[in-house]
Amino acid sequence: MRQMKASHRENTSPRDPAPSRLSYRYQRLLLTPLFRTFLRVGLPMGAAFALGMAVLGNADNRDAIALRITEIRNSIEERPEFMVKLMAIDGASPEVNGDIREIVPIDFPLSSFDLDLEEMRLTIAELDAVASAEVRIRAGGVLQIDVIERIPSVVWRGPQGVELLDSTGHRVGALIARAERPDLPLLTGEGAELAVPEALDLFAAAEPLASRVRGLVRMGERRWDVALDRNQRILLPEENPVEAIERVIALDHVQDLMARDLVVIDMRNQNRPTVRLAETAVTELRRIRGQVLGDTTQ
Structure with missing residues (x-):
């Protein structure tokens, strides 16, 4: 009996507290940051991806999901607060208003x-008459x-x-006739359309002659002629044309130049302005000279 008890005590010796080899390796892996990240992030993502692929692998499932997404989107987009009911245009003339509604x-x-x-x-900004445009959706469903x-500024x-x-x-924009905007x-x-700023400066300088100015003519895409009534012209130089026309106006104030029977006032050489008389003035001048010469020969 004693021998059996002794044998039993020998068989029930204390368990070894050391972990198994597999448990040891698992505990070591848990101490690795990369493995912990994989368990926390990678494994759930992989499982979700595998589940998604399994679901989307079926064509019927894909169609059902797409249909449901479309229904949800339409239900949101067609809510009354997102609906636009009318268009309002401010700052446009009736003609431009009509063009905008057409395009x-x-x-x-x-x-x-x-x-x-x-x-x-x-699209609206591409209209010739539009300098800038702003488009927004206003409260109440108004575009x-x-x-x-x-x-x-000018007629061309x-x-x-x-x-x-x-x-x-x-x-x-276009005009049917010049008389629409006198x-x-x-x-x-x-080339006149390429030098509008300079032309406006010339019109401003020629203000004292405004009642007689009929327009500006671009010559050779480099200089201007001022066309006046009575078929008179002022030929301006390529450089400093404003100074040239101001000089003509000064001469007119002093010598009443523009009231004379002249056809052309040539200012292209500002150091030597020249004038061309009208045919009637030339004929009259010849007649006067003939009379003077006839009197001196008698």
Whole structure:
């Protein structure tokens, strides 16, 4: 009996506290930052990816998911607070207003998610008469378009007909006839549309002769002629044309130059201005000279 108890005590010896080899390696891996990151992030992502691939691998599942997404999107986009019901245009003349409504045809009501506001703004800004445009959706479902129009400064008679230009030479619109805008100065000649700022300076300098100025003619794309009534012309130089016309006006004040029977006042050489008399003036001058010479020979 004693021998059996002794044997039992030998068989129930204390368990070794050391971990197994597999447990030891697992504990070591848990101490590795990369492995902990894999367990926390990589493993859930991998499981989710595998589940997603399993679900999306079925065509019926893909169609059902796409249909559901479309339904959710439509339910959001078609909510009353996102619907645009009308268009308002401010800052545009009736003609430009009509042009904008023609190039931006919209069937209301329409979801604001279906509107490309930037593309719409660029389309409106391409109109000749529009200097800038701003497009936004206003509270109450209003598509608000604010327009700043170009201001016509001159009338240009070019190869395409009579047109309006702004102070930079940009086209504003077409005219049927010059008589539609008698309040604006007239430009003609090749290249005149490229020198509108200089032309405006000349019109400002020629203000004392404004009632007689009919327009400016661009000559050789490099200089101007001032066309006056009574078929008179002032030929301006390529450089400093404003100074030249101011000199002509000064001579007119002193010597009443423009009232004389002249056809051309040539200022191209400012050191030696020249004038060309009208045919009637030349005939009269010859007659007077003939009388003077006849009197001296008698």
